[in-house]
Amino acid sequence: MSETDLSLATAPRHRPVPRRRRPIVSILMQDHGLAPADAMTALSEAHRSGADVSQALLAEELSRPETILAAQSTRHGALVLDPAKDPPDPALAGLLPPEVCLRHAVLPWRRSGGRLTVATARPERFEDLAALLPDETDPIEMALLPEGLLHEIITDRHGDEMARRAETQVPTHESCRDMGPGAAQRLGLGLLCALACLVGLLLAPTLFFTMATLLAIGTLLFAQLMKVAALVASQLSRQTESAAHGTRATVSLLIPLFREEDIAGDLLRRLKRLDYPRAGLDILFILEARDETTRRALEGLCLPPFVRVIEVPDGPITTKPRAMNYALRFARGEIVGIYDAEDAPAPDHLQRVVGHFARSPPEMACLQGILDFYNPQANWLSRCFTIEYATWFRVVLPGLARLGFAIPLGGTTVFFRREALEAVGGWDAHNVTEDADLGVRLARHGYRTELLPIVTREEANNRLWPWIRQRSRWLKGYMITWRVHMRAPWRLRRELGSWKTFGVQLVFLTAFLQFLLAPALWSFWLVLAGWSHPFGALFGTDALRALLWTFLATEGVSLLVSIAAISRSPHTGLLPWAPTLFLYFPLGAIAAYKAAFELVSKPFYWDKTAHGRSAPDHAGADLPEDGPAKRS
Template structure:
């Protein structure tokens, strides 16, 4: 039946996958001509003003960078205080241990693209999931022209609760398009997403099911905690692990408690199906479909909560692949911000002032930080007794105030990073936290790469290679009997 429908209605299904989200909320109709004109105009203005008034130009951008830095540090400090005050997640006891008959049917979608080394790893961890298999439906989603993955799966015997579907070619090839296509093949009331390299905690789905069961209908999405199984591979993977520990254990739970929009991760995501379909699924053209859907959930009046159930995945531990991955994320942040700011009054009306401010801080503020960071780095010149472009142009007290703010931000980054690494499994990373000073500049390189791509391939999906560190992959330990669990935001 499925084969018949997908064959006879292929054109309609392709169109549905690519246009599921309403046009006003999608980037597919974003006027990139205007965006290109704006970007080129900005570049021209910067070049001209730098030629005729270099000090004023430098000061203007340095002040904007400092302003966004202050806002970012204030948010980071606030989430850190919440972490210290209430722990990583707010305390919450489940009312009872649900029986298998009370558990809902869950569908998990796993997008695959040119995967060979990672498939056996994936299937091993899917089989370890402690959830009744008659209530679990896993869909391996692959592109129809992906010969590599097709050959790998052809030689693999799948259990009856795992199926593979191929997504026909269309106008684009992105992860959200594949998810939209596979959504109609799902069963049950909860939809989840894993990545190909994931190793979820065995008891994860039971926690997710109980958490949804004990929440109201506004609890639309549950985001699990992501961690890395190859944190010890090299310096880059260690820094990446510190960054993720900070993001998923301090910042995201803090955002959920503050009722700010939560930029979702792309995996270990679980949705109430009817709400996901109400939103129109994922924006198939957006290369950070996860962050975008986080904003749309907030616009529709729903909220996301963080659940302390861990999925291990592979840290991108090579320099250029890391930059490529991060450039896609930052490019997607820029596109997502541009989409939702097409009608700022409507966004403000939908969200309210507080959440509207959150969008500006999380998206425009993050982009500003990475793009303007090189200007802030120059303040190290003053601390090294070297001449600075603003020396003599502004009073010494103002100059050293700016430099002091930058220095204080470095201290806050180190404190929050160390706070995120206080758990036993992350303590080996504590001594590496100060080296983040040399890690984040890679993000600026990625930001400039991403902005250049906006000019000529905004929808290009720069895929991350998987399976580089499989030799270091541990097996998730069995889930221990549960006495108390924790959730955030509720």
């Protein structure tokens, strides 16, 4: 039975116009001068990627879009629509949801003569439309429209509506958007808490300082125990990968850009290094509607056919997760990946990701890669940042995964099964660390995240105030994420289990409490200088000495884990800088207090990090670890 016969058998009311079955490559060769060698290349790429041959022809730039459209018209006996002369009927705008139209590249166009004309940019899959339309719909006939024009019409009609849905598609009980109202009340409450702390410090300084010290030591101990456990567990979690030849999937890469005019050209150059069939590659540059500077920068580039620009309509918030939720509607792939503007992925990333997904069960919904830097030698701050990232991505996250905890995702080099991503509602558009939040929500819905040893190099933020601003956003997001998932702790425990719920406290609560309570811990350095600590006045010198040794031991644990992390990275030259981290982490305390103030005053404010301010250390520093990059 032919594809057309199968469509008629399943949906006889939606009878398409009979098709002419000449292969499109044959039409292009006979009628439009396609070279036989190019035809063979297109057929080979279509087989390698699993895409339609028309998509392979476009992606490999073997034929012009208008020529392919004419050949499709000949093959299917379908009219090529011109919206300027024959606009779509606005009365049909509600026949199919815009998300369905985008997913299947179709658009109800007009009713005439007892038939419904439907425009499509993928005629080879037109028979899938029968199952989407209501049963009472007239018989359908195909018409052709370039995908870019189809997207323009849908965006003009439904762009604002889709942007509003992108802001609220995560269920209310899993979102932080309820923090929007009541800013004045939160600010008043925050000031009241600060005043209470000040009064306590003035009236009972010894008791207040002692209690803060005990809490700080407690969170520090939990954090260091987590690091040690992660170090041991990560030693047991070294992954092996087997080849997955012949695995095919379309991969959509979402790349949010906001005021990235300085790095757009470098980004495109790095993405072109990806070794993946172009017909199976769908790269979306996501712009905010008001971002004129990045738009002009992209207009000055020659974008390949597999790269598209998606503009997000203005709205009450301007965040990365809102932009990604909106752009996901335009994506073609069954696997969705995220890169940042400054990223330099290794060429084999996508092959390894697709292969790993193919070998994994459906509940394995997410793969997180390793982030590293291509400018660690820029200054002291970039060296410490590189060591910190090595600790997080090469020791802590693999260890947490091995221990069975929910993984707080990174915002880049992370890949999802699209079905799972849509099942949990995508990203929380209001959360400024949408990645970490999504990791917890995936776990709450029964999905798993695994670590994959693929490395992306990016630019280390090595300027003092921008570093503090970036870190304050991360810490504010951790505070928000903890608050969201702990608003109903028994529900969290029921969905995650006791062990993973404990992991949420270890990862999120200790992260921001350590920095907020850091001044209490700094006091121990003064003890070494001879200062009389208030703790000793209450509990005696022996207890103070024990606490001091505990503090020093935790510093030693941090140093040990950092050294282990550096040894797993290509940056062994940074080992002498590991002991200086005790001067680096106090910067996080400044960021934490900035984050706490913003939590009550402007929780959704996105403190944007500027990129393109620090070049790679040397030529090839942004290449993968097994490339010619030198060790730092």
